[in-house]
Amino acid sequence: MGKKHPLLITFEGGEGAGKSTLIEHLVNRFEKLDYAVAKTREPGGTLLGEQVRNLLLHQDKYPIGSISEILLFLTSRAQQIKEIIKPHLDSGHIVLCDRYNDSTVAYQGIARGVGKKLTQDLCSLACNYLEPDLTFVLDLDPKEGLKRTKKMDKDWDRLESLDLSFHEQVRAAYQQLAKEQPQRIVLIDASQPAEAVINQCWQAIERRLLIQA
Ligand code: T5A
Numbered sequence: 036m037g038k039k040h041p042l043l044i045t046f047e048g049g050e051g052a053g054k055s056t057l058i059e060h061l062v063n064r065f066e067k068l069d070y071a072v073a074k075t076r077e078p079g080g081t082l083l084g085e086q087v088r089n090l091l092l093h094q095d096k097y098p099i100g101s102i103s104e105i106l107l108f109l110t111s112r113a114q115q116i117k118e119i120i121k122p123h124l125d126s127g128h129i130v131l132c133d134r135y136n137d138s139t140v141a142y143q144g145i146a147r148g149v150g151k152k153l154t155q156d157l158c159s160l161a162c163n164y165l166e167p168d169l170t171f172v173l174d175l176d177p178k179e180g181l182k183r184t185k186k187m188d189k190d191w192d193r194l195e196s197l198d199l200s201f202h203e204q205v206r207a208a209y210q211q212l213a214k215e216q217p218q219r220i221v222l223i224d225a226s227q228p229a230e231a232v233i234n235q236c237w238q239a240i241e242r243r244l245l246i247q248a
Pocket of ligand 1: 048049050051052053054055056057077078092108133134135138139140142143183184186187192194195225226227228229230232
């Protein structure tokens with residue numbers, strides 16, 4: 036195994052903001068420097084989580100109420116912490132997670148209206164109070180993000196299909212979270228070319244987490 040430096044870094048933002056693209060590149064950079072690194076995504080990551088992901092995103096046979104929705108996202112998270120994130124941190128990995136608690140707060144807590152404080156408390160329970168060391172929020176006009184996902188030639192999922200005002204609320208929620216927690220959350224202008232986004236995030240990782248070549 037490579038260099039040990041247990042860290043949890045999470046990636047947040049609206050639809051098509053560029054999280055997966057960014058994570059792929061950061062994994063390569065960490066591996067080039069011989070760090071032990073693992074990546075995962077939410078919802079998903081575990082067998083249970085992937086089944087929950089299908090229920091949440093890819094079925095339209097029956098409705099899912101907002102409380103059921105939040106509990107399903109958190110089911111995926113709790114399992115992911117137990118099976119993937121905690122064991123990897125315990126063995127010294129840097130874990131890069133595509134979405135985490137801030138998604139639940141922005142999408143369900145604020146945009147869906149479940150309530151911010153209640154959602155934060157439920158998230159703390161589900162993740163056993165495991166906070167990320169660093170979080171990047173990729174900030175992008177949802178019109179542009181949805182345009183990018185359309186170009187990927189995939190069917191929109193249940194949440195992507197919600198109207199634009201929902202996605203605008205999600206964006207505003209993330210901006211608010213970044214303002215409230217500047218010690219953890221770095222807001223990145225995701226309308227820049229991918230290379231600029233990657234470099235800006237890498238610089239923040241080096242500076243804040245003392246990653247060394
Ligand atoms: N959700 C999730 C909740 O409601 N609550 C929760 O608690 C959680 C955990 C997840 C859905 O679930 C919701 C949020 C979501 O609606 P998902 O399929 O995982 O669904 O959706 P996303 O995470 O949004 O994944 P996407 O693939 O849609 O977006 P990404 O990963 O942000 O974007 P990416 O990297 O795939 O890029 C999209 C396209 O843009 C290009 C890429 O090449 C790609 O074609 N691109 C750029 N183009 C121009 N400039 C750049 N800088 C670019 N960066 C990438």
